[in-house]
Amino acid sequence: MKIDKLNKKYLTRAHTVLGLIAIFLFYISTYFGTITIFKPYIQAWELPSTHFSSDAEFEQIIDLKLYQIVRENKLNVKNIEIELPSFKDERLKISSQNQNSVYLNPYTKEILDLNNEYPTISTLFNKLHTGANIPYIGLTLMGVASSIMLFLMISGLILYLVKSKKTNENHNKNFRFKWHKNFGIILTPYVIIFALTGAFLGLMLSTSSVYALSNTNFEKQSIRALVGPIIFKQKALLEDKNKRVKPLQLSKLEEIAQKNYPELKIRKINIYNYRLENSQTVFSGYLKNNRALSSSRINPLSITLDSKTGEVLEKKELEDTHMIKKTLSTFYWLHFQTDEPLLIRIIFFILGIVMLICLLFGYLLWAEKKLSSDYGYYEILNRFSIALLLGIIPASAILMILHWLIPFSMFDRIIWIEGLFYVSWSFYLFYSFKETSIKKIFKMIFLSSSILFMLTFLLHEIHTDILLFELFSSNLTKQFVIDLLLIILACLFYFLYKRVESFSYLEKFERRSDV
């Protein structure tokens, strides 16, 4: 591929400048996004009520208990929702719209005592990932950053393909430049998937009100209110009936549903007018052979049965759903990996880490070049980057520690946790400017991360009162693996802490006495 020399220069410049603008936001988004890929598993780890052994066989349906639960919790019989246990949440959830939820252990059928527990870690990580922590403009900002990322990917690709005439340039031949380029190429599909869908979610959805306003003569602001009734049409509630009728057993109904719709993987059961004359039962979920188009989050497919006779009333198939819904479903599936099992998540997790390293190398390439010019300003930016890009690791460990330290019963718990997370993050900012030696800052960050990850692991064990190998022997695999990972992380950071001294590369960035 050939390109004008001047154009190439401009392209390189644009790549650098836009990269510098986007790197901080996109790094944070990637960091927390990479962790939230494992959201279902983190939730299992952070909620003590999900710590039950799962080795017993279970029949999923809980007929006998259902009636009792509905009565005791005053659930609205118009629409009772049963969420079946899956890898996302091993508990069985019974709720009615806008009302209380009851969680059951699906193996023993006992009602779980939640004690005000709340998935703080995954909620806050997700919030930081989307930028929702910055009020009003956060989501849009993240969307802009993802759009810039797409430009960086395309311009990087062009620059990679352009053959450099001066092949013996020395300063461009270093390790970081080589791997920034190579990682960039490897990551192209990854960036297309996540930055494209992320830009759509962040930028288009958050500015959609402009289109809504212009199409309704400034009457409606929310595009969701306009298109929702068409795309996400909800099943209307059934009319009231007084006559009570005993329905068929749920397990029997499920059998009929599965027989009539064998490709459907049932995730949810909705019972309308429970135990009344005209009761209907809806089984919904995703298609086993087409998870992308029918993801259970956006485009669930369903089969409706008469609860009394088991007769099939309605069968919603993929062909019946709206085109836009299918597209949206694909977008959401690509970004959230809905219903996908562990293997794909691990692959994307590794790619996420590669992405972080690629971004870091990109920043370092720029920072190295600027070392020889006006020093004061660039030093500020370097230290700021250390605090932001590396300080985020111990700060997120502190968030996890606080989740276990602050009692679940405290009403303003989540504000404390989020607030103290920012306090610790700004402390690292403060420390990286207070400490003169860059090496010492690195040492402090690595050592504190190591200690904090170890503490996170210990606090989890103490709080739930199960020790590491007991977790393993009682089949709590998810919790065991996460605890093990925390120990490994702690060791890794301790190792890095020991190695900082011999890392001569950092000396370039030290504050010089001659200026």
Added chain:
Amino acid sequence: MFNIKKILLLLFFISTSLIGHKIPGMTLTSKLIDENKIEIKGFNKRSQKLLDGNKIKLFSQVNNRVLFEGYLNKGFLETKIPKEPYMIFMYVGEQDVVIEGLAPKSGYEGIYASKTNRAFKYTLGLSLLFVFTTIFLISKNLLKQRKAKL
């Protein structure tokens, strides 16, 4: 002039997305109906539709004890005011609604400090302290460097 136009356009986009993103959800209000009785009302903010059957809990602000538990009946629930500051929780699916409870007309017996915005104030104060100290350190350094150059 061009720049001002640009900025205005940007502000317009930001403000519209701001309006578009307020999703009115479920809310909770309480009002005094007697010396020491309150009426709690739960409803959908947009459609003003009353909630029914949702669980309500009163928590003590002093030690997070559960003071009272009950269910909304056709949107309303009457209860006695506890003897200490409290919060009202309403359970709505995944997102719970929480507000600070009203004090009785004659006030509480004993002195209690309000804890409503405490967490926010303390953590914001601490983070700002660190950020401002950092800015102070930066400017000090810059001044030193400039002096050295001169």
